[in-house]
Amino acid sequence: DTGVSQDPRHKITKRGQNVTFRCDPISEHNRLYWYRQTLGQGPEFLTYFQNEAQLEKSRLLSDRFSAERPKGSFSTLEIQRTEQGDSAMYLCASSVGGHATDTQYFGPGTRLTVL
Amino acid sequence: ILNVEQSPQSLHVQEGDSTNFTCSFPSSNFYALHWYRWETAKSPEALFVMTLNGDEKKKGRISATLNTKEGYSYLYIKGSQPEDSATYLCAFMEYGNKLVFGAGTILRVKS
Numbered sequence: 001d002t003g004v005s006q007d008p009r010h011k012i013t014k015r016g017q018n019v020t021f022r023c024d025p026i027s028e029h030n031r032l033y034w035y036r037q038t039l040g041q042g043p044e045f046l047t048y049f050q051n052e053a054q055l056e057k058s059r060l061l062s063d064r065f066s067a068e069r070p071k072g073s074f075s076t077l078e079i080q081r082t083e084q085g086d087s088a089m090y091l092c093a094s095s096v097g098g099h100a101t102d103t104q105y106f107g108p109g110t111r112l113t114v115l
Numbered sequence: 116i117l118n119v120e121q122s123p124q125s126l127h128v129q130e131g132d133s134t135n136f137t138c139s140f141p142s143s144n145f146y147a148l149h150w151y152r153w154e155t156a157k158s159p160e161a162l163f164v165m166t167l168n169g170d171e172k173k174k175g176r177i178s179a180t181l182n183t184k185e186g187y188s189y190l191y192i193k194g195s196q197p198e199d200s201a202t203y204l205c206a207f208m209e210y211g212n213k214l215v216f217g218a219g220t221i222l223r224v225k226s
Contacts, residue, residue: 003158031212042119042204042216043159056211091159100146100208101166106159 002026004107006092012113013082020078021110025094032075033104034067036060037089049075050098082114117141119207121217128195129225135191136220138205142186147208150179150190153219154201162190162203195224 005024013019025032030051035043046065047057051072061067064082069075079086089111093104120139128134140148150162163172168183176193192199202221206214 033213035214035216040218042121042206042218043214045213045215048211048213056213095212098212100212101164102212103149103161103164104214105161106151108156108158 004092004094004105006090006107006110008110009108010111010113012115014115015082015084017082018078018080019082019112020076021090021092021112023075023077023092023094023107025073025075025092026105029094029096029105030072031095031098031102031104032069033093033095034075034077035091035093037091037109038087043089043091046077079112082112084114087112087114117207117209117215119205119215119217121203121205121220123220124218125221125223127223127225130196132195132224133191133193134195134222135189136203136222138188138190138217140186140188140205140207140215142184144210145183145186145207146210148181148188149206149208149214150188151204151206152201153204159204192222195222197224197226200224 033048034046037043049069064080089109091109093106095102095104148165151159153159165181170181202219204219206216
């Protein structure tokens with residue numbers, strides 16, 4: 001399977017704990033995006049990378065969130081000191097480039113539940 | 116703040132019915148509109164990327180139209196099948212290639 005993969009698919013954690021998610025994009029895709037979806041809403045943009053450079057972060061991404069793409073391939077999203085409001089589906093997507101017509105291919109998401 | 120609206124919120128149809136959904140988006144600074152289908156426990160699947168006013172795209176029984184001047188897109192499904200049951204999302208491509216999604220239309224097709 002050469003699609004976008006995410007790990008883990010589900011994560012249950014206690015409030016205050018740190019969690020880290022991983023995304024493996026489609027090979028040779030330069031752009032990698034993180035989105036978050038909460039119940040009843042569409043996915044919301046969090047941040048994106050062009051190769052290893054993080055080009056933009058949403059105001060939704062508080063100081064407790066950090067994302068990396070160290071070698072321009074896989075990416076990690078870390079949430080420190082989780083809060084119940086962080087419970088959501090975290091989606092990763094990749095695209096070959098940055099044109100408006102470039103399709104963003106999504107992974108299956110990581111569902112985070114903070115107790 | 117960009118606002119992308121989808122209607123209806125949910126739809127229940129019988130197998131064989133044809134149906135359509137609406138996506139409304141800002142008509143200024145338009146770059147592209149993307150449609151996705153998202154089945155439970157799967158990855159969102161890209162259906163269409165639309166850029167030109169008047170554009171019409173088709174994939175099997177699914178088609179979409181685009182009106183950038185008035186800011187709306189329609190998605191049509193002809194002869195709905197149970198396997199079409201999913202959430203259909205539209206997303207407005209904002210400057211910088213960020214997708215701004217609507218809340219989606221949940222389609223349930225009964226056999």
